[in-house]
Amino acid sequence: MIAIDWGTSSLRCYRLDARGNILESRASSYGILNVAPGQFPRVLDEQIAGWNETPIVMSGMVGSRQGWVEAPYVECPAGFDEIARGLKEVSWNKRRAWIVPGVLCRGAVPDVMRGEEVQVLGVGQDGLFCLPGTHSKRVEVRNARIERFSTHMTGEVYAVLKQHSILGRMMEEGKPDPRAFGEGVRRSGEAGGLLHQLFGVRAKGLMGELDGAASASYLSGLLIGHELRSYDVRNVYLLGAPELVKLYARAAEALGIETHALEPTAGTRALHRLGVMLRAKEES
Amino acid sequence: MIAIDWGTSSLRCYRLDARGNILESRASSYGILNVAPGQFPRVLDEQIAGWNETPIVMSGMVGSRQGWVEAPYVECPAGFDEIARGLKEVSWNKRRAWIVPGVLCRGAVPDVMRGEEVQVLGVGQDGLFCLPGTHSKRVEVRNARIERFSTHMTGEVYAVLKQHSILGRMMEEGKPDPRAFGEGVRRSGEAGGLLHQLFGVRAKGLMGELDGAASASYLSGLLIGHELRSYDVRNVYLLGAPELVKLYARAAEALGIETHALEPTAGTRALHRLGVMLRAKEES
Numbered sequence: 001m002i003a004i005d006w007g008t009s010s011l012r013c014y015r016l017d018a019r020g021n022i023l024e025s026r027a028s029s030y031g032i033l034n035v036a037p038g039q040f041p042r043v044l045d046e047q048i049a050g051w052n053e054t055p056i057v058m059s060g061m062v063g064s065r066q067g068w069v070e071a072p073y074v075e076c077p078a079g080f081d082e083i084a085r086g087l088k089e090v091s092w093n094k095r096r097a098w099i100v101p102g103v104l105c106r107g108a109v110p111d112v113m114r115g116e117e118v119q120v121l122g123v124g125q126d127g128l129f130c131l132p133g134t135h136s137k138r139v140e141v142r143n144a145r146i147e148r149f150s151t152h153m154t155g156e157v158y159a160v161l162k163q164h165s166i167l168g169r170m171m172e173e174g175k176p177d178p179r180a181f182g183e184g185v186r187r188s189g190e191a192g193g194l195l196h197q198l199f200g201v202r203a204k205g206l207m208g209e210l211d212g213a214a215s216a217s218y219l220s221g222l223l224i225g226h227e228l229r230s231y232d233v234r235n236v237y238l239l240g241a242p243e244l245v246k247l248y249a250r251a252a253e254a255l256g257i258e259t260h261a262l263e264p265t266a267g268t269r270a271l272h273r274l275g276v277m278l279r280a281k282e283e284s
Numbered sequence: 285m286i287a288i289d290w291g292t293s294s295l296r297c298y299r300l301d302a303r304g305n306i307l308e309s310r311a312s313s314y315g316i317l318n319v320a321p322g323q324f325p326r327v328l329d330e331q332i333a334g335w336n337e338t339p340i341v342m343s344g345m346v347g348s349r350q351g352w353v354e355a356p357y358v359e360c361p362a363g364f365d366e367i368a369r370g371l372k373e374v375s376w377n378k379r380r381a382w383i384v385p386g387v388l389c390r391g392a393v394p395d396v397m398r399g400e401e402v403q404v405l406g407v408g409q410d411g412l413f414c415l416p417g418t419h420s421k422r423v424e425v426r427n428a429r430i431e432r433f434s435t436h437m438t439g440e441v442y443a444v445l446k447q448h449s450i451l452g453r454m455m456e457e458g459k460p461d462p463r464a465f466g467e468g469v470r471r472s473g474e475a476g477g478l479l480h481q482l483f484g485v486r487a488k489g490l491m492g493e494l495d496g497a498a499s500a501s502y503l504s505g506l507l508i509g510h511e512l513r514s515y516d517v518r519n520v521y522l523l524g525a526p527e528l529v530k531l532y533a534r535a536a537e538a539l540g541i542e543t544h545a546l547e548p549t550a551g552t553r554a555l556h557r558l559g560v561m562l563r564a565k566e567e568s
Binding site: 065104108109110111112135150151152153154156157160161163164165166187190191192193194195196197198199200203204206207209223226227229230 | 349388392393394395396419434435436437438440441444445447448449450471474475476477478479480481482483484487488490491493507510511513514
């Protein structure tokens with residue numbers, strides 16, 4: 001079968017064997033923001049040229065309103081069965097593919113994910129998962145189903161403050177500063193709230209307590225500290241890019257949270273399982 | 285005398301009578317960011333052309349490292365005496381002027397202000413003051429001295445998220461929506477923390493619970509709510525631009541905080557008093 005991870009800024013294609021092992025993979029920058037409406041079939045044909053396996057199962061923002069076609073969210077709690085029932089079929093020329101629905105968590109305020117659900121379910125384990133990133137996800141899995149989750153804009157807030165706020169003006173490229181990062185993590189637990197603590201990045205800079213490179217690390221520690229302090233757990237699985245996972249593990253350790261880093265390759269395993277379920281259904 | 289409020293983006297000049305009443309005022313966009321190094325005397329001469337009163341007392345970012353000359357911070361607690369002792373004299377051609385020092389609040393993390401100190405002390409009243417803005421200030425005045433204060437990046441975080449984050453993408457210009465604003469204020473007290481609640485702006489938009497104009501009001505309520513919840517008081521004087529003061533008053537009311545709006549003209553009164561102190565000192 002073919003497993004596709006089609007996100008906002010990248011498109012990753014995997015050819016899998018019958019047991020779900022990756023035989024071949026191709027990546028490109030044709031994320032959905034770089035694909036014109038109506039061009040999704042053409043782009044996919046090009047990317048998987050020469051691969052004839054079926055079924056094709058795709059996850060990520062390709063199923064959003066801005067993607068190929070919208071695959072409506074399934075609601076929590078959501079496991080493989082609920083997601084398989086929500087698969088959205090698309091067809092073009094003589095081919096077809098299935099798009100994995102996103103997951104919706106109702107609560108005081110709704111929350112949504114697209115793509116993270118396959119990464120988490122692919123691990124095949126209950127527990128609390130943290131997927132750090134632009135929009136970090138805190139995901140609770142119980143009885144092999146996503147019970148509930150929350151999104152934290154940690155990575156995006158870091159990026160916009162660094163690039164567009166007064167805090168970024170005194171930041172300089174430089175080696176990450178673990179001491180300043182740890183100081184930011186500690187600071188995140190003190191009084192005054194995040195909006196106040198953010199200004200401390202500037203005030204400490206003005207007072208000569210933080211230099212240009214250290215202030216970026218301090219800001220990062222402050223934000224990651226705020227995210228993790230809201231978790232209210234003692235054990236977290238970390239799933240994501242190794243650099244980010246390392247930072248989160250360091251912050252969590254300072255907060256007395258035990259972490260376990262997982263390989264971020266579980267997504268294809270979940271897509272493979274969905275492919276097997278699809279084939280079983282078609283054959284029955 | 286002449287009172288000058290010289291900030292980052294504007295320069296306001298006031299000619300005062302002996303009792304501190306404003307006889308004439310001039311404003312321009314020659315904030316310190318629009319004045320080249322070395323050009324401060326020329327710009328001031330142009331702006332106060334024809335005014336010959338003395339002394340000239342200036343407050344605001346003109347005393348920062350990027351301003352005319354740095355007027356080192358005086359430490360809290362700081363009242364008129366401490367600030368008068370920290371006045372920094374500058375002279376050019378046959379004129380001279382005094383720059384009001386900023387105030388420094390030491391604590392776990394330092395905090396700083398430049399310009400707000402004269403606005404607050406000019407009121408001539410003890411209490412807790414909130415000066416909403418790009419960098420809002422929460423200021424405690426006791427025995428006519430600034431006892432301590434904290435800065436909250438509320439306004440700047442709102443602006444950068446609106447202009448540069450994914451939250452801004454679905455926002456539209458439109459009339460402020462008081463209902464959505466109130467909902468944001470309430471939301472700011474719920475679980476998950478600010479970084480999580482920010483993503484709710486997007487998720488509510490995706491679910492059709494917020495339209496483009498309402499989402500900006502909701503974000504504003506969320507941020508102002510976070511700032512005010514960290515205040516931990518029941519009574520606040522609001523001092524600032526009328527539009528912002530109105531928003532803060534509405535949020536405070538929802539949180540059970542009593543507010544009193546003050547006219548934001550106290551700054552010239554404080555500069556006048558400093559001028560009187562200067563003259564008394566010179567005559568003694």
